[in-house]
Amino acid sequence: MNSCGRLAIILAITFAWTAPTACSSVLDLHEGRACQAHSQCLYLDGPGECVAGTCEPPTSSTTGDPPDETEGHCNEAECATTKPTALQSSGSSEASEMESSSTTGLPLEVCDGIDNDGNDVIDDLDAGNDGVCDCIRVASFGQSGIWRGGNVFSDWLGERTARGVDGLANQMITTDLLEPYHVVVIEDASVVERVYGQTEVDALHSWVESGGGLLTLTGYTSSAVENDNVHRLLAPWGLGYGDQTILPRQGDPVPVTEWVEHPLAASVATAGFDNGYPVVGPGLVYARAGGFDVGLAVEAGEGRIVVWGDEWIGYTSEWAGVPTYQMERFWQNTFKWLTPPSKCQVDIPSG
Numbered sequence: 001m002n003s004c005g006r007l008a009i010i011l012a013i014t015f016a017w018t019a020p021t022a023c024s025s026v027l028d029l030h031e032g033r034a035c036q037a038h039s040q041c042l043y044l045d046g047p048g049e050c051v052a053g054t055c056e057p058p059t060s061s062t063t064g065d066p067p068d069e070t071e072g073h074c075n076e077a078e079c080a081t082t083k084p085t086a087l088q089s090s091g092s093s094e095a096s097e098m099e100s101s102s103t104t105g106l107p108l109e110v111c112d113g114i115d116n117d118g119n120d121v122i123d124d125l126d127a128g129n130d131g132v133c134d135c136i137r138v139a140s141f142g143q144s145g146i147w148r149g150g151n152v153f154s155d156w157l158g159e160r161t162a163r164g165v166d167g168l169a170n171q172m173i174t175t176d177l178l179e180p181y182h183v184v185v186i187e188d189a190s191v192v193e194r195v196y197g198q199t200e201v202d203a204l205h206s207w208v209e210s211g212g213g214l215l216t217l218t219g220y221t222s223s224a225v226e227n228d229n230v231h232r233l234l235a236p237w238g239l240g241y242g243d244q245t246i247l248p249r250q251g252d253p254v255p256v257t258e259w260v261e262h263p264l265a266a267s268v269a270t271a272g273f274d275n276g277y278p279v280v281g282p283g284l285v286y287a288r289a290g291g292f293d294v295g296l297a298v299e300a301g302e303g304r305i306v307v308w309g310d311e312w313i314g315y316t317s318e319w320a321g322v323p324t325y326q327m328e329r330f331w332q333n334t335f336k337w338l339t340p341p342s343k344c345q346v347d348i349p350s351g
């Protein structure tokens, strides 16, 4: 199958087969991406391979014969009337599972907005067993920080999901723009070059109350106006940040070690913090450090909000070589809790 057919498959699966296409090739979700294991290479036609640190397509030995066009692999009409191909990855054992499921007729979960396997959870797929739903849709507004290495939303999340994050930067926040996403992250909102308008505030408020998951970060610049824009977005819930910066690092980042029992804090003992702001407003303070509230969990209508007082957790270097920090688990918990309970819920592996 050529590249056009591959694109047809993912478009058909993701958007419930709304895009008519002609057959031509297999979609390689992680073609050419950096990897450390086969499980990080997601392909639709079977498990990919991690060769010399780069994802490569499935070999013929793992995929078998090219799929017949009548088996849901080509155009809209055919895919809509036959069983879709699973978003599959992660080694030969899972390839066997896919074959077994085809044999028994049990449907496989795919990223299509439908509960294919009938377990009452939509799109609960984690082929790599990395604790992050492959089908999760995440968008970020604002700008990532530059003070440490790596961006959790682009590299770490990209390796664990089919779509990674859509960086929407300074786009206008509208109901239509937000609609496809499970989780929205507000990064440095002081750089969007405008004050968020009331229609944007209302759109985000409505989206959260209808089941969206919102995460806000701060502490990027220590500017007096840094929080003005994010405060506009959080105002409908009376949430925000204090005025004074707190907890600058003294050598190492300040360890956050006070956690309450909550899914966001499960198996997390320490996270790092450096020069952020205290969180304020009605909600559950789930993390504290140095006498300050630094993490707030809020249930808002059918949606959820996490207000975190710093941006330091956004750098993947935050946990690299620091075994005393459980930042990876922090993020697995955060994406899981912010995702609606009936969608994209996958188990987080222990350890």
Ligand SMILES: [Ca+2]
Pocket (backbone or CB within 6 Å): 109, 114, 115, 116, 117, 118, 119, 120, 121, 122, 123, 124
């Ligand atoms: Ca399901």
Ligand SMILES: [Ca+2]
Pocket (backbone or CB within 6 Å): 109, 110, 111, 112, 113, 114, 115, 116, 122, 123, 124
């Ligand atoms: Ca599904």
Ligand SMILES: [Ca+2]
Pocket (backbone or CB within 6 Å): 125, 126, 127, 128, 129, 130, 131, 132, 133, 134, 160, 161
């Ligand atoms: Ca995953």
